[in-house]
Amino acid sequence: MLVKVAIDLSLDRLFYYEVPAALQKKLAIGQLLSVPFGHQQKRGFALALGDWPEARAHTLKPVAEIVDAEPFFSPQLLALVRQIAAYTASPIESVLRSAVPAAVIRPNARPRELLFVDPVPDAPCAALTARQQWLRDQIVRLGGGWMRPLCDELKTTPASLRALAAKGVVTVAVRQKRRDPLAGRRLLPTQPLPLNPEQAAARERILSSEKPVLLFGITGSGKTEVYLQAIAAELAAGRGAIVMVPEIALTPQTVQRFAARFGDRVAVLHSALSEGERYDEWHRIRSGAARVVVGPRSAVFAPVANLGLIVVDEEHDPSYKQEDLPRYNGRDVAVLRGRLEGARVVLGSATPSLESWSNVAKGKYVLAELPRRAGAALLPRVVLVDMNEDAQTGGVRGAIYSARLLDAIRLRLDRGEQTILFLNRRGYSRSVECTACGHVVGCPDCSLPYTYHQADDCCRCHICGGWIPTPSACPACGARALAYRGVGTQRAEAALKKCFPAARILRMDADSTSRRHSHDDILGAFRRHEADILLGTQMIAKGLDFPNVTLVGVLNADSSLNQPDFRAAERTYQLLAQVAGRAGRAELPGEVYIQTYDPASGTIRAAARGSFAAFAEEELKVRASFGYPPYRHLAVIGLRSKDLRRVGDWARMYAASLRKVAGLEVSEAMPSVIEKAEGEYRWQIVVLSKSAAQIVKAWRWLAEVRPPPKEIRAGLDVDAYDLI
Numbered sequence: 001m002l003v004k005v006a007i008d009l010s011l012d013r014l015f016y017y018e019v020p021a022a023l024q025k026k027l028a029i030g031q032l033l034s035v036p037f038g039h040q041q042k043r044g045f046a047l048a049l050g051d052w053p054e055a056r057a058h059t060l061k062p063v064a065e066i067v068d069a070e071p072f073f074s075p076q077l078l079a080l081v082r083q084i085a086a087y088t089a090s091p092i093e094s095v096l097r098s099a100v101p102a103a104v105i106r107p108n109a110r111p112r113e114l115l116f117v118d119p120v121p122d123a124p125c126a127a128l129t130a131r132q133q134w135l136r137d138q139i140v141r142l143g144g145g146w147m148r149p150l151c152d153e154l155k156t157t158p159a160s161l162r163a164l165a166a167k168g169v170v171t172v173a174v175r176q177k178r179r180d181p182l183a184g185r186r187l188l189p190t191q192p193l194p195l196n197p198e199q200a201a202a203r204e205r206i207l208s209s210e211k212p213v214l215l216f217g218i219t220g221s222g223k224t225e226v227y228l229q230a231i232a233a234e235l236a237a238g239r240g241a242i243v244m245v246p247e248i249a250l251t252p253q254t255v256q257r258f259a260a261r262f263g264d265r266v267a268v269l270h271s272a273l274s275e276g277e278r279y280d281e282w283h284r285i286r287s288g289a290a291r292v293v294v295g296p297r298s299a300v301f302a303p304v305a306n307l308g309l310i311v312v313d314e315e316h317d318p319s320y321k322q323e324d325l326p327r328y329n330g331r332d333v334a335v336l337r338g339r340l341e342g343a344r345v346v347l348g349s350a351t352p353s354l355e356s357w358s359n360v361a362k363g364k365y366v367l368a369e370l371p372r373r374a375g376a377a378l379l380p381r382v383v384l385v386d387m388n389e390d391a392q393t394g395g396v397r398g399a400i401y402s403a404r405l406l407d408a409i410r411l412r413l414d415r416g417e418q419t420i421l422f423l424n425r426r427g428y429s430r431s432v433e434c435t436a437c438g439h440v441v442g443c444p445d446c447s448l449p450y451t452y453h454q455a456d457d458c459c460r461c462h463i464c465g466g467w468i469p470t471p472s473a474c475p476a477c478g479a480r481a482l483a484y485r486g487v488g489t490q491r492a493e494a495a496l497k498k499c500f501p502a503a504r505i506l507r508m509d510a511d512s513t514s515r516r517h518s519h520d521d522i523l524g525a526f527r528r529h530e531a532d533i534l535l536g537t538q539m540i541a542k543g544l545d546f547p548n549v550t551l552v553g554v555l556n557a558d559s560s561l562n563q564p565d566f567r568a569a570e571r572t573y574q575l576l577a578q579v580a581g582r583a584g585r586a587e588l589p590g591e592v593y594i595q596t597y598d599p600a601s602g603t604i605r606a607a608a609r610g611s612f613a614a615f616a617e618e619e620l621k622v623r624a625s626f627g628y629p630p631y632r633h634l635a636v637i638g639l640r641s642k643d644l645r646r647v648g649d650w651a652r653m654y655a656a657s658l659r660k661v662a663g664l665e666v667s668e669a670m671p672s673v674i675e676k677a678e679g680e681y682r683w684q685i686v687v688l689s690k691s692a693a694q695i696v697k698a699w700r701w702l703a704e705v706r707p708p709p710k711e712i713r714a715g716l717d718v719d720a721y722d723l724i
């Protein structure tokens, strides 16, 4: 018998080994094996057992050892891994590597074993000294303990306790001690809250629907309580659950909400854990000791047996998409796994992705809605400030702050309340904007702003690859007033200081956080009210909850819309909705000011009204007319090399070859928005198609007939999120 093994080598290839007679009965699919490879021993997973006559053409080496009799992958998980490898055109071992923490498969990975001292009940203790007698009594009183802390507590030495063991009154033995990421946290257990009628209906829908449920609920509508109670029902029925949250939301508070309800049955998996904690948590999941897993996208692979429910919270969040190999989307994998294992799936969001929203319309998903807040907090009042009008009524044309927003800030300063000001900008993409009329120069074919490329002084569309020389005057109004970038946080801070010299201002952006202060320092200082105003980029939009903040200002809602990305409107809506959900959480009612030069924009108006359905309807029309996702699949082929000339040549050659494939729409080859990174030049090709499988097929064909030379790295990103 032979076994096909995936070895972690970044080779898109499986290897055959002979199964020695001694292992024939024990070897099973999904196990971790140790196999000879060259002159080394390597670890790999058993993927298939059988007899492949063609493999016998070479002499095969035998498997050296079964590292762990318990399989790491169930047959369903292996099927899932195979499907992801196929869908994302990734080597299967790269998917396996994503699915199991490295901390678990390292050759030196093992449980922590420490010495434990146990009293022996009713042992005769005639031959003990008085001191030994006392030690024994203390150990009985404490019920035993770990050697080290016990010695500290009793002011004694391991040698003394071993002497006691020699006399038979205690035992000293090696025991596994769990490395617990939540150790030392005092958690007050929480009880289920009585659900309001919408929450109860949502819970019933989740527990009864065969299809994935999209739980569309505004911020604070009580989605988490619905998850908790749906999970409780699954646990009661003997099934397990996985809760996926965005990386940035995976804070101790989030984990504690689940741990406070389910206690020790919760395991956490995330990047901040130590290797040992990760090892132990993963094993607690596989052994069934933990039945609820909370983690980021990779948690979707957790080896939960008899899986009943997968929750994907904030399902629209881009962090579910992995940007490196394998480029999977954790949300989509959740749906796939649910189907393979017969588990229920719930995708929750206040601002669903348009992919999921349209899946409801198509009947693939079922909708459950939570339209109102669960707790006492009120929704803030949202004010849309038309910057054109403001300029005519007391404000200054082209100013960063409108007169109305300045008044609102002044009021907060007078009342001793706090303000958050929000400036959305992605530093690296530079659009060309007219400072006189606000027009943004864009591609007529793709309805996207051009990106300015300094290297060849041109404006390029990052969907179709079309370009124009940078115009010298605004194509809309003719003014010679084009500028290459929006307002930065530093300028916004300077202008604010001028208006309010006495106000204490904190700035948070990539610059300010990388230098003296960390993210947490700045937020901590603001929470302690050591500043009146927090000014920052989108990094302050998420996961923050400050009780004393009653005003949130969005300085430039437009610049978020004017990103060279077909998802710009969707991201703007998400951002504005998130910001609007921020203020007014506590007893103090809040206000949100959104400044725009484009008050007619459907996206901004819908966000101001909190009408996601209206936004989605309008935006889906735009997507449909250009054939953007969710109407077609969009993939990015990226090429990187230190050799500028060759990478461009290969990109052009690839684009030309792909254009001959029927059913694909292929862009011009173009330099990426970030043209050079880590010493490498980056080019890209954008491919649109009705079928993702067809894109993958074309890519595999290309990689076979025209494999890239060594100095060029080429990769495919199906359903890409990052178009930069």
Ligand code: ADP
Binding pocket: 193, 194, 195, 196, 199, 217, 218, 219, 220, 221, 222, 223, 224, 225, 226, 374, 375
């Ligand atoms: P979401 O996850 O939708 O943002 P949360 O689950 O965090 O909302 O709920 C927001 C607040 O409302 C929390 O303080 C929560 O304890 C409270 N809450 C949720 N459900 C109920 C309920 N049925 N009754 C009372 N309070 C609730």
Ligand code: ZN
Binding pocket: 443, 444, 445, 446, 447, 461, 462, 463, 464, 465, 466
């Ligand atoms: Zn274009």
